[in-house]
Amino acid sequence: MKRLGFCLAITLTIFILLALSISNSIASQEQAKETVQTATKTEGELSQKAKKTIGPIDSSLVIPKGPQWLGAPIMPDGTKIKEEPGRLITEYNLPYDKVLTWYKEALQKYPDARYRDWKEEVYIEDQGVSKWHSIGIHKTGGPKTQVVIKKDNWSWIMATLFIRFVGVFVVLLVLWVALNIAIFIMRKSIKEKKVKPAPA
């Protein structure tokens, strides 16, 4: 019986090794074919790379070709007002809604852009792995629109984490206080009931 098991194990191992070698050769042939195909391709190469990536992607892989700042798209025909390591401010002789439409189209294929419509600006936040943190499109109301692109920054990350950690304490503290109040009221009412003489 032991010998039979041993023989079966050896046969199975040989079979698996054979299958592995065949599948490897098939895979290498297919890879060779793919290399030839991709060598002739030039357009859409970046978007293909983006498709292959599992998880979040850098925005520079999916935005239209043109000027960029840390992977964030820059609308053409603007006047650069200020450029610092942490932010870039550009101004356009266009109304706010046209600038917003351009940015929405440019970031159409970028899944990690989050839009927040605030009173004074539309704030596009990057929730992916791109190096920019946000694009703020100011609603000046006039014919000119200012766009501020900010770089990822640690002060934002640390501040938001601290606030949220404190937030967990606040929630549980509120619960603690509420529980204490409820228990206090309940105990008092039970005591009062006990003290009250029963009707004759």
Added chain:
Amino acid sequence: MSWSEILDLLIGTFQTTGLGFMTWKVIVMWCIGLFFLYLAIVKGFEPNLLVPIGFGIFLVNFPNTPLFGFTEDGHPQLLQFFYKYGIIWELLPCLIFLGLGALTDFGPLIANPKMLLIGAGAQLGVFVTFTGMILLGFSIKEAASVGIIGGADGPTTIYLTARLAPHLLSANTLAAYSYMSMVPLIQPPVMRLLTTKEERLIRMKPTLRHVSPTEKVLFPLICGGIVALLIPAVMPLMGMFMFGNLMRESGVVPRLSKTIGGPMMDVVTVLLGVSIGASMQAEVFLTPKPLTVFGLGLLDFMVCTAGGIFTVKIMNLFIKEKINPIIGISGVSAIPMSPRVAQVWGQKYDKQNYLLMHAMGACLGGSIGSPAAAGMLLAMFD
């Protein structure tokens, strides 16, 4: 028929089997699946979850098996169906919470509500790991989903990851459940490192005050209401948790309570486990990101344990009746393993010290703290 035709026929037949598509990655995944089955069957670690997860991993990593893909018409195959509607649609984690609610007695927490703070402090690792993940180049959504592993709360981890980083679902879930099952190995060294012998000898009352049924009925209403007001993002989980608990404590629906805490919970656990296991396909799992997640998850769990201990130490500065810092390890919501560990270690130093019920309170605090932390993280992306 010529020899070449026979050979073609043989090769054709061979290619319809899975043998022609074997890779080393597939074999590695079998080993991982079998390892989890070994942990569950031989070692007895979290068998209810590790058996379905391990078998799911084993099953889905056979090439050409129609289990986790889509049919030619685009319909999900069996395990893909469970995964899509159960996990991606966030149904199973919420149902698990419903069942947990029906099984949980919040008495130790109601009797000693300050234990809630230990549950909050134990979320420290969630935020520390978040920072670490960002440093390693992960996105903020990925960092948030990995951070929550430290809370030792499987359904919350699944819920948050399915929302923020579904591609890390298998790694995060596996890390969460693996570390939960390894509580007796991971937590004691952290506890010994961060506490003095005098602190470990702090004696606590052996029993807690009696909690009336009315208090127990009011608890899910108060807790559910407060969480709904402050962190509505996490209400699918907390709402179900408190609903299940209300059914249990009200005592008027014993049949429903028994069913959701028993047979329904069992069915959901099987579907959840096998779907998570099935999502661990070699091409997805054997990449650097999931492996990093697995490594950082351990650190996360240790920092969360440390967070609970530090919170007790800080609380001891302000309160009259001191708390034994061993209880701090139970701030993570690994029920009942973590309170048991606290009890065992407490009695190693003082045989007359009964920490179980106090540790249970801290653990229940953690079971609320962990979804609260998840809600805080989810609110970042709303």
